[in-house]
Amino acid sequence: MSATAGSAVPAVEGGAPSRGRSVVAALAVTQTIGYGVLYYAFSVFLAPMARDLRATSAQVAAALTLSVLIAALCAPLVGRWLDARGGRALMTAGSLLGTGAVLAWSRVESLPQLYAAFAAIGVACSMVLYEAAFAVIVSIFAGDERGRANGLLALTVVAGFASSIFLPLTGLLVDRHGWRTALVLLALIYGVAAIPLHAFVVRRRTVTGRAEASAAAEERAGIVEEATRGRPFWLLVIAFTASGGAVAVMAVLLITYLIHLGHSPVLAAALAGLLGVLSVTGRVIITGLRTRLPAALIAAVIFALQGVAAMLLPLIGHTVTGAIGAVLLFGLGFGIASVTLPHLLVERYGTAAYASLAGRIAVFSVSDKALAPLGAVALAQAAGYGWVMGAVSAACAMAAFALLAYHRL
Template structure:
């Protein structure tokens, strides 16, 4: 799609109000599409796991491998999506991605074998790379270019709303499966996603055109990416957000199991794990508020260090209810801050011209780690015990903190 096709809302003679209002319409539209997108394309899968395994005569491990495949495909596609977003904006890519996602979920409802399931989830992975957070963040960063406070508030609003995706879609999916069966439930979810996401992406998203600036050429953008990836700061960001992303993914998957292993009841373990979603909102609010006063890298480094300390203490004090609560609270404060910190750091050092390309390159590492780290953690737990897993998570969080400290000093 050409740059002229994705123009901003016209400005008025009285200033920038129409443009500002349309920017927040974009944020509202993306908050809706991200909430439904994550709910349908990611979180709902766990509800379908058992009925699909029974219907397809497969083990839950074989079924779960489909989601891992989807995440890995999304990681592989992230750099390509990033380059497209920098060159053409988000409307075309996200509109096509929402159509692809809708069709893929409908196809998911018709699978009769593992091979078909894996093929469908490969397509869902491509759709996820086109429509989920990395693409939405790129649209917001581009629109709020030159308005750091507006950008921070927009990213916060988006992630706070989308943070409720699991809270909405896990029970909704459970109700649909219980009433209609898993195949019909998928048809309903596909229609919900398509009816909401396709028109919102197609008719609300716009690309802001900066009349006072010369358009950035593909060659200039490539030079920004080439220069960034040849220097240490970029790779420190890769290390920090890949390590922390893997740690968060492991805890999201294994926390309930480990709390039960420590002697807590399944109900208490699930309740404590449920705090992570609430705490992710708290962490994002705290981080955004502090960014006006402190460097973002230092804020994230401090929170990652707290996460590492909390996980390290969990095997020692987590057998008591107060100890378990304290450790979950400490880790949960950092559960969602990476998503709003990385855009801030990338724009602060490299500007917005190649933001999506650089973000996509980091996502290729961090998203892949989120898919693979839980598998490695389960294997480690089976081999040497959960205590070593918690130690590995603590090392990952601490490594992320030190990487951001080094980044800040450069």
């Protein structure tokens, strides 16, 4: 463990750790609605937007890619803010921006307007979604490893059902009211829930004197500088960037590939729907095993199993049993990064600069989540889906080897 792990931690969000449960509960609500409205709902709007804007599906889908890339670019700045000032003001402002951006999205009449709205949504996502929420929870439970693990698990388990809730809800709203009115209603749902919860439940950092604030800033800068010069940090970057890209590719292309293998669209959609449920299962498993085994080693094994699943899918996926087996094996690792990376960062570097370090990793990992599916589509068109599954398997293997190397340091 690095010497910085024992560094003094700043004052926690809300002061008293007893507030932790209420903050976790509030963030579970805002993350579920936030991911549902700001991310997952987009797929339901894709076809009607393309029709009304007289654009291709690819041109419209580029808006979501732009949003994710902007969120990645904003991550380091957001991380520094969270470490220095806490989450209350940032997440409240992000909720206001997200609500306004979705309302603007409902009024777009051209692709440039759509891209502008999604640029704003990308900034909002960086301020209010997982990376910010994780930083708040890490700060609350700065000295309580068990509380932190349980808080992160509870948050991700609840928010893991965002797509299950908001995809059908959005489809119903679009069917009954049209896509523009549906967006207005979703913006109101998000704003009414997220703005007050972020403003009144997520607390600001305890105010310190100017000298204390300056000393804390110097400490954070020192931790970040030492971390980014060391091999362990970059092994984490490699592991979670490679894993994130592999997961993003499977999330986008799995249904299409299963249909390509000869399965019906209904069965393909049902199998892909298992990924959300399995992501919750994987998070519960890794949180439980972490009391007995090192987190990096557990995650490395699961990433390796995902690589095996991706490699086997072209070989056994033509049968229903084979497809189910491969999807189940891959799905167990679908959501473990969200609970593993915070633990590894805090374990090695402490909590004082957690958000700054997580933000730097997010530049790579979130960007890869946005770009990897585009590369996979191009590879599938040029060489076939078998090569895509090979690339996914290689990425999972890279993630596993990086974490094994990290574990040995």
